[in-house]
């Protein structure tokens with residue numbers, strides 16, 4: 026793209042010329058491939074057009090820092106309210122950076138007391154052990170469905186305090202509606218389309234009803250002074266109603282919405298991380314062997330315990346490497362330039378949608394040694410990426426970083442370690458699990474043979 030100078034002399038970043046529909050088609054055909062192509066041709070910051078206006082993609086850690094860390098008021102998260110048919114209130118993840126965001130952040134982070142983290146870990150480890158016990162040697166399973174169930178059980182118990190018995194159906198319907206909502210949002214005339222009774226919204230509204238009932242009951246129970254519920258939803262109720270927080274909810278449906286918004290983000294991401302385990306471990310037998318050696322040495326003949334999670338640095342390194350190569354957020358939530366701004370000396374016009382792209386940053390060979398290779402060892406020896414701390418953004422960056430990292434780590438590490446105690450997993454396909462719009466950024470089953478370690 027020809028760089029356009031403005032009256033102030035500043036220019037747009039470089040990028041492909043015009044052709045908004047061509048760009049949209051290319052993006053729709055190969056979502057992450059489109060951003061790799063932009064980076065390869067135009068460098069660390071790229072301007073491109075889409076039917077909904079100008080976009081700017083960022084692949085450079087210093088420039089990402091300029092947007093995310095240094096100018097959060099100027100670059101505000103842009104999540105269309107219309108995408109979330111079943112979650113109406115903005116919740117922390119969609120609240121603009123400012124005072125309300127600060128108060129809500131305080132409310133969420135105070136949930137992570139050492140006692141509550143310990144309780145979360147106990148639930149995660151116990152669910153991980155049931156998950157591994159329920160698999161059968163020699164069977165072929167849809168590994169994605171198995172992971173959905175395990176993470177659903179662990180996270181509904183720890184976040185919602187209810188819903189485990191319902192199984193993942195309501196969550197799948199909720200996520201599909203939200204993700205299709207994002208696609209509709211990018212189409213011309215979306216406001217009109219959004220008013221129509223779209224089938225995925227109707228399905229989500231219906232499927233979610235039993236979960237709603239269970240969650241409203243959990244909210245009522247949390248008000249009982251004798252309640253011993255340590256779930257996140259109990260914290261939301263108790264901290265706000267007992268005056269321990271500067272935040273207050275107007276009604277129970279706002280509490281439900283906050284908990285759902287956190288839940289879907291957490292569940293979607295945890296499924297995504299674990300879904301890639303068979304692919305990467307089956308191709309790297311030395312990693313599988315080292316993981317098995319670690320879990321066996323730490324747990325011996327007894328089942329894994331919550332305390333063991335602190336003693337599994339290699340399992341943690343495997344999770345970090347999965348997050349690097351297959352980040353659940355290949356793009357962070359897009360930021361909207363609230364007025365004309367400058368990044369890396371370029372003009373970013375007001376209204377531009379700015380996308381920071383971990384999927385590209387995490388693989389840059391000029392930052393990461395053997396950037397395209399799966400090498401968990403890199404996380405054990407000092408700095409995994411000595412070139413730049415902000416080149417690794419699977420959890421975003423302050424002041425809008427992920428608030429659930431202790432819980433995310435508990436669920437992913439316990440799932441991985443629980444499997445490694447008993448099984449080796451052989452996916453039927455050599456291909457990476459397909460991109461799509463269901464839970465995680467996946468689509469379709471991941472057919473996997475379950476092989477006993479003693480075979």
Ligand code: HEM
Pocket residue numbers: 117118119130133184287290291292294295298353354357358359418419420421422424425426427428429430432433434437
């Ligand atoms: C492997 C699991 C997870 C991953 C990879 C992940 C990733 C992320 C990312 C990338 C963001 C920031 C997006 C951005 O700035 O654009 C984010 C935000 C957030 N995450 Fe997570 N997340 C995970 C699990 C969780 C869990 C378990 C919780 C809570 C219990 C949680 C709560 C949140 C919240 C509340 C935000 C919004 C922060 C804000 O906007 O200020 N996440 N997460």
